[in-house]
Amino acid sequence: MLAVNNLTKDFGGVRAVDDVSFSVEPGERLAIIGPNGAGKTTLFQLLSGMLTPTKGKIFAFGHDITRLSAHRRAALGIGRTFQITNLFLTLTVLDNVLLALEASGSTRFNLVSPVSSHKHLLARAEEILSQWGLWDRRDVPVTSLSYGEQRQLEILLALSQNRSLLLLDEPTCGLSPEEAKSFTSMIASFSRDFTVLLIDHDMDVTFGIAEKVMVLHFGRVIAFGSPDEVKQNAQVQEIYMGASE
Amino acid sequence: MKDRTSLIGIAIVLALLGVAPFFLPSYYTGLLTLMLIFAVFAMSLDIIQGYTGLPSLGHAAFLGTAAYVVAILNVKIFKGCHFGVELTAGVLSAGVVAAIFGLIVLRNTGTYLLMILLASSMMLWGVAFKWRAVTGGDDGLPGIARPDFRMIHVDLTHTTHYYYFVLLFSIVAAALMYLVVRSSFGHTLLGIRESETRMRALGYNVWLQKYIAFIVSGIFAGLAGVLLVYYNGFVSPSELHLVTSAEVLIMVILGGVGTLFGPAIGAGIITLVKNFVSGYTEHWMIILGALYMATVMLAPQGVYRLFKQFLRK
Numbered sequence: 001m002l003a004v005n006n007l008t009k010d011f012g013g014v015r016a017v018d019d020v021s022f023s024v025e026p027g028e029r030l031a032i033i034g035p036n037g038a039g040k041t042t043l044f045q046l047l048s049g050m051l052t053p054t055k056g057k058i059f060a061f062g063h064d065i066t067r068l069s070a071h072r073r074a075a076l077g078i079g080r081t082f083q084i085t086n087l088f089l090t091l092t093v094l095d096n097v098l099l100a101l102e103a104s105g106s107t108r109f110n111l112v113s114p115v116s117s118h119k120h121l122l123a124r125a126e127e128i129l130s131q132w133g134l135w136d137r138r139d140v141p142v143t144s145l146s147y148g149e150q151r152q153l154e155i156l157l158a159l160s161q162n163r164s165l166l167l168l169d170e171p172t173c174g175l176s177p178e179e180a181k182s183f184t185s186m187i188a189s190f191s192r193d194f195t196v197l198l199i200d201h202d203m204d205v206t207f208g209i210a211e212k213v214m215v216l217h218f219g220r221v222i223a224f225g226s227p228d229e230v231k232q233n234a235q236v237q238e239i240y241m242g243a244s245e
Numbered sequence: 246m247k248d249r250t251s252l253i254g255i256a257i258v259l260a261l262l263g264v265a266p267f268f269l270p271s272y273y274t275g276l277l278t279l280m281l282i283f284a285v286f287a288m289s290l291d292i293i294q295g296y297t298g299l300p301s302l303g304h305a306a307f308l309g310t311a312a313y314v315v316a317i318l319n320v321k322i323f324k325g326c327h328f329g330v331e332l333t334a335g336v337l338s339a340g341v342v343a344a345i346f347g348l349i350v351l352r353n354t355g356t357y358l359l360m361i362l363l364a365s366s367m368m369l370w371g372v373a374f375k376w377r378a379v380t381g382g383d384d385g386l387p388g389i390a391r392p393d394f395r396m397i398h399v400d401l402t403h404t405t406h407y408y409y410f411v412l413l414f415s416i417v418a419a420a421l422m423y424l425v426v427r428s429s430f431g432h433t434l435l436g437i438r439e440s441e442t443r444m445r446a447l448g449y450n451v452w453l454q455k456y457i458a459f460i461v462s463g464i465f466a467g468l469a470g471v472l473l474v475y476y477n478g479f480v481s482p483s484e485l486h487l488v489t490s491a492e493v494l495i496m497v498i499l500g501g502v503g504t505l506f507g508p509a510i511g512a513g514i515i516t517l518v519k520n521f522v523s524g525y526t527e528h529w530m531i532i533l534g535a536l537y538m539a540t541v542m543l544a545p546q547g548v549y550r551l552f553k554q555f556l557r558k
Contacts, residue, residue, distance in 0.1 A: 030251070048446060067323065074448030082446075088439035099436045105450035107429040115432045 001026045001195050002047075002165060008044055009058035013149050016042040018219035020056070027192040031210030031227075033197050034166075036240075039219040040199045044136035044167050047197070048080045049073040060165065070079045073196075075104065079163030081172040082156045087142045093153060097125045128160045132186075136178075148179045155187070162216070168189075184208040209245060212244040250556070254524065262412055266405045276520055278408045280513040281415040282472045287496040287508035288422050289465035294494070295503030296426050297437030297458045300355065302490050303346070303362030306369050308462040311335035311340045311470030313332030313373060316386040316480040317359040321379070328392035339467020340460050351452060354441075363487060370485040372555055385481030387473055401475070411472050425461060428507055434458055438503075450495070488530070489548055492519075495533065499540045501547020510549055 003023040008018050011096045026029050032040050045051040047058060049070035064200065065073050070107045088096050101121045102108045114216045129135040132152060142150060145186055150170065171187065172180040190196060200206050206213065206227075215223040215229040223233045230236055261283075266274045286308055289394050291301040295458065315335040319326055350361045373380045391401040392410075401407045425431050433454050436444050474480050483489065492515060500511025518536065523529045544551050 050442065050445070069450075070445040071448050071450045080446050082443070086443045086446075087442050088436050088443065090439060091435060095432070099432065099444070100447050102433065103444075108431040108433050108449065108454070109457070111425050111431075111457075112428055114320060114427045115333050118429065151329075157443075161447065217259060 001028070003056045003198075004047070005059070007038075007046060008041070008054050009046055009051060010054045010076065015053045016219050018051070020216070020219070020221050021220065022214055022224060024165075024195055024197065025074070026195055026225060027209050029196045029198065031206040032197065032214045032216060033201075033203075034216035035155060035207055037218075038216040040216055040221075041169060043097075043216070044169050044197075044199065045079065048078060048167055053085060067185045071124060074161075078162040078167065079156050079158035079161050079169035081166070081169055081171060083149075083173055085150050085154055087157070089143045090141055092139050092141055093129065093134055093145065094125055096142055096153060096157060097129060097160055098122075101125060102145040103161060106229070124160070130155060132156055147188065148175060151179075152186075155183075159190070162193075163194060165172065166197070168196060169233045170199050170201065172200060172202050180205055206214065255501060260468050267410055271404045274404050274408050276517065277523075278404070278411045278476060279473075279520075280516045281408075281411050282469050282476060283493070283496065283512035283516050284509035285415050285418045285472070285514040286466055286469035287500065288419060288505055289462045289469065290493050290497050291503065291505055291508045292422060292426065292462040293458055293463070294497050295501075295505070295508070296438060297434040297455060298430060299351075299455065299459070300359045300494075301362045302494060303366030304457075304462075304486065304493050305362075305485050305487070305489035306342055306346065306362075306366035306543070307339040307466035308470035308473065308483075308489065308493075309369060309373065309480075311339040311467035312384075312474040312484045313380060314338040315471050315474045316389050318325075319389045320386050323511075326390040326392050326475075335471040335474075336467040339470060343460045343463025343466075344456075346463075347456045351459065353454050358420050363490070366485065366490060367487060370482050370487075373482040373485050379484075383482055385479055387479045389478045389480065391475045391478070407476065408548045413475070414468065414472060417427075418465055419506075422465060423505060427502055430454070430457070439539045465491040484543055492533065495537050499536070499544075499548060501549035501551075504547060504549045507549025510552075511547070514548070 001024050004007065005021050007020045013096050032043065033200055034040055042051065046053050057064060059065065060073070061076055062076060063076065065076065072228065090213065097123055100137065101124055102115070107118050107121065116166060126135060129138055134149065134156070137145065142153065145153065155168065162215055166180070168187065172183045175183065180202055181198055187196065188209050198206070198209060201220070210227060212225065213222055213227050215230060215236050217239055223236045234242050265277055269277065290301060290304045294301060303342045316425060318331050319333060325407055346362065346365050350358060374383055391407065394401060399406050401410055433449060437451055437454060441451050470484070473484070496511035496515045497508040498511070499514060500509065501507025516534065519529055522532045
């Protein structure tokens with residue numbers, strides 16, 4: 001599904017991601033945790049094609065995607081969300097979802113007929129928005145949504161596209177504990193057709209979703225295994241969780 | 246309800262434009278023609294400026310290229326007007342310049358894009374200025390004949406007839422541009438304006454969408470250039486100059502960025518004010534500057550949105 005070999009990214013003299021290797025099986029849920037500045041988001045930027053690595057290789061769906069541009073990776077089947085909400089703010093909820101749906105298919109090159117004339121897109125948008133309880137809010141500009149709703153839409157855009165590999169960058173960032181809980185069950189309920197990579201600071205979220213956990217520290221992988229294994233890992237307790245004990 | 250109001254608005258504007266020459270002295274009919282031409286020009290800029298979020302200080306390149314291509318064909322080659330050929334060549338040449346510029350500049354965004362477009366368009370200005378043998382240098386090319394439709398009893402040398410000729414093209418151009426910005430493609434442009442990174446993550450080749458928008462915009466700017474060069478019967482390097490690019494940018498901002506019809510209104514206002522003021526003083530640019538500052542301070546969202554808010558109350 002996804003294999004990362006010796007991935008390294010330097011920013012000037014700073015090595016943000018340092019010789020990271022791991023692989024993910026189809027349908028798996030892998031959480032990436034680590035203190036601030038551990039290189040988690042940089043790793044996502046490398047996987048989604050927003051950045052190109054200094055060294056190393058990335059394979060997905062049997063292709064070498066190391067040098068592939070972001071939009072080609074998306075077309076192959078990688079969807080992502082952003083830690084800092086990244087939506088089309090002045091557009092409505094419905095328009096946001098429609099843009100996600102139009103990314104694949106030829107309507108994006110249609111210079112004549114409006115989006116609303118493509119009934120199959122509207123139907124799909126209604127389906128996904130109804131399913132996640134946002135259909136009544138479809139005509140609201142995203143700026144007027146509550147923060148929680150914006151975070152929800154952040155995930156919905158990626159989900160609506162049916163990309164098989166989802167990179168979720170701190171989906172519960174800034175949410176209340178109750179909201180984080182409902183997000184956790186939402187993500188946990190994703191079909192096994194989706195493979196999920198998740199970054200989150202919230203341990204309840206992480207351990208509520210993930211089957212495997214990878215711990216990054218200063219760009220390096222210091223632990224990889226089941227949640228229990230990682231919890232027991234002495235090095236992890238010392239550098240990562242040690243602060244809270 | 247909203248749609249009906251817009252339809253009534255459009256009908257009123259079209260009716261007024263349709264009967265205007267019967268009430269206006271010939272001079273003002275000519276001025277109105279010029280306003281329509283710049284309306285097309287400003288709307289074409291809004292496709293990239295307002296809908297795609299690509300600021301440009303080089304839009305005159307497309308207007309000017311089309312104007313020069315028509316002028317050279319007309320004066321140097323045909324020694325008369327072959328309208329079909331000239332229109333096609335003018336509009337296509339603008340599209341080609343947009344396609345070439347687009348390859349070079351669209352990797353940049355924001356101020357960088359603005360400046361590199363400025364530089365690219367001024368290179369064309371330099372060519373028009375220096376290449377005397379073909380472009381006439383700073384003397385320009387005079388004596389451009391208007392299309393000849395006397396066979397169907399239309400005499401385009403007549404101010405009123407030329408007005409209707411331009412009105413027809415403006416309406417068609419405005420309708421086509423409206424279709425484009427409302428289309429699925431136009432929808433993706435809004436997405437790019439709002440968040441390029443999200444569009445890339447969703448799987449859009451953002452560059453390609455921008456590139457198409459850029460060429461479409463260039464083509465319509467070229468149409469304005471074709472209409473302008475027949476109107477003036479003359480072309481000079483000023484059509485390619487930064488001042489022309491700046492004027493059309495201010496038309497868009499004054500009218501309302503991203504509203505399509507707003508920039509048409511902005512074009513009308515600027516053309517009107519320019520004509521009156523330049524009758525009194527040659528320091529037209531000072532007034533333009535003051536107008537620009539007033540817009541930014543009093544109506545940063547543009548007169549079109551201001552007008553709409555007023556209607557809603």
